[in-house]
Amino acid sequence: MADRSFLDWPFFEPRHRSLKAALEAWCGTHLPVDHGDADAACRDLVAGLGAAGWLQHSAAGEGEVLDVRSLCLIRETLARHDGLADFAFAMQGLGMGAVSLFGTPAQRGWLERTRSGGAIAGFALTEPGAGSDVAQTATTAERVPGGYRLTGEKTYISNGGIADVYVIFARTGEGPGAKGLSAFLLPADAPGLEVVARIAVIAPHPLAHLRLDGVILPDSARIGAPGAGFKIAMSVLDVFRATVGAAALGFARRALDEALVRVQRSRVGGGCLADHQMVQGHLADMALEIDAAALLVYRAAWTKDQGAARVSREAAMAKLYATEAAQRVIDTALQLHGGDGVRHGFAVESLYREIRALRIYEGASDVQKLVIARNVLAEPGGIG
Numbered sequence: 001m002a003d004r005s006f007l008d009w010p011f012f013e014p015r016h017r018s019l020k021a022a023l024e025a026w027c028g029t030h031l032p033v034d035h036g037d038a039d040a041a042c043r044d045l046v047a048g049l050g051a052a053g054w055l056q057h058s059a060a061g062e063g064e065v066l067d068v069r070s071l072c073l074i075r076e077t078l079a080r081h082d083g084l085a086d087f088a089f090a091m092q093g094l095g096m097g098a099v100s101l102f103g104t105p106a107q108r109g110w111l112e113r114t115r116s117g118g119a120i121a122g123f124a125l126t127e128p129g130a131g132s133d134v135a136q137t138a139t140t141a142e143r144v145p146g147g148y149r150l151t152g153e154k155t156y157i158s159n160g161g162i163a164d165v166y167v168i169f170a171r172t173g174e175g176p177g178a179k180g181l182s183a184f185l186l187p188a189d190a191p192g193l194e195v196v197a198r199i200a201v202i203a204p205h206p207l208a209h210l211r212l213d214g215v216i217l218p219d220s221a222r223i224g225a226p227g228a229g230f231k232i233a234m235s236v237l238d239v240f241r242a243t244v245g246a247a248a249l250g251f252a253r254r255a256l257d258e259a260l261v262r263v264q265r266s267r268v269g270g271g272c273l274a275d276h277q278m279v280q281g282h283l284a285d286m287a288l289e290i291d292a293a294a295l296l297v298y299r300a301a302w303t304k305d306q307g308a309a310r311v312s313r314e315a316a317m318a319k320l321y322a323t324e325a326a327q328r329v330i331d332t333a334l335q336l337h338g339g340d341g342v343r344h345g346f347a348v349e350s351l352y353r354e355i356r357a358l359r360i361y362e363g364a365s366d367v368q369k370l371v372i373a374r375n376v377l378a379e380p381g382g383i384g
């Protein structure tokens with residue numbers, strides 16, 4: 001049944017099928033974009049995604065509930081067409097996730113700007129000495145009359161240098177380790193905040209190293225209760241890790257698209273590559289990994305949409321499996337392209353670079369294993 005779509009799976013409702021069709025039409029006329037100047041491309045993408053209304057799905061507004069399946073469908077679709085479009089969309093959601101979940105009405109003013117494409121958001125969690133181990137966060141937010149003074153360094157910050165606002169995590173000292181962190185809204189033009197260096201990585205993602213030298217923020221900039229920062233960060237990551245899996249799925253589907261065209265066009269030994277059983281074995285493995293990844297991604301999204309308070313295990317499984325499987329799928333697609341697979345300008349070459357980054361961002365694969373194992377150990381009788 002060639003026309004059987006994964007959108008017919010019981011995870012989805014008619015509105016998801018409509019959304020997917022409308023987004024495909026938008027992507028067909030707006031993507032891919034030129035990545036030559038990634039900063040400018042990212043700004044244009046945020047404006048375009050905002051004008052078309054897609055960013056409304058990146059985070060929930062006042063009185064709304066985030067639909068994680070829509071978020072995943074959008075990331076998957078954008079990633080299949082253009083990885084930078086996915087990055088631009090996703091970082092608006094990750095950046096403002098804490099405000100969406102825990103923000104005050106005044107803080108939500110920023111959220112409405114990022115959801116309309118009028119402002120760019122960044123998520124400032126990672127530090128030079130605190131990557132996987134968030135509890136080691138060293139940036140301090142020391143109490144001053146009416147607010148806080150922030151001092152420290154943040155690195156690999158998404159949209160660093162082009163963001164208008166960051167959500168930043170700093171140590172306020174209510175307790176040791178994870179218990180002593182708080183979250184803050186930090187406007188990019190705050191005195192004392194400096195973009196020390198832009199960081200060029202394997203994919204065209206705007207990232208930067210930030211320094212905070214006595215940045216003063218009012219009490220009203222704190223998101224949630226003092227000391228709640230670690231749990232706020234984890235709650236946001238709980239949702240967004242499943243969506244990283246969705247982006248990986250989009251990359252993997254694109255790799256299979258490219259491979260299918262290639263093996264049906266390439267002639268070898270009087271036939272085409274696709275006639276060879278060894279090639280067919282590769283195609284079968286790719287299709288299988290894609291379907292397995294999709295099941296895990298949309299299981300996590302659906303579970304969250306059913307009202308589950310936490311989907312740590314499901315989201316970690318989705319992110320871990322989908323990113324690792326997508327790497328294998330893309331590697332196979334690249335191999336099937338021969339020399340063209342490693343040549344700049346071919347889709348599989350850029351997919352190969354984009355997917356490598358996703359196995360590290362938002363919790364490296366080993367961190368996901370840790371999260372899964374802890375949840376399995378905490379569930380008496382196992383998970384079945």
Ligand SMILES: CCCCCCCC(=O)SCCNC(=O)CCNC(=O)[C@H](O)C(C)(C)COP(=O)(O)OP(=O)(O)OC[C@H]1O[C@@H](n2cnc3c(N)ncnc32)[C@H](O)[C@@H]1OP(=O)(O)O
Nearest residue numbers: 125132133134135158178231234235238312361362363367
């Ligand atoms: C496309 C390009 C994108 C580029 C953008 C890049 C963006 C990024 O990469 S952002 C940075 C990503 N960083 C990470 O993902 C960090 C990974 N690390 C972690 O997730 C954690 O540090 C981890 C899981 C390894 C270990 O945490 P650990 O310090 O052991 O804390 P743990 O003991 O599990 O939990 C501490 C408390 O938080 C609670 N908690 C843990 N998880 C959650 C959760 N999901 N929700 C709510 N509460 C939680 C625990 O219940 C515990 O509470 P209590 O003390 O009351 O019992």
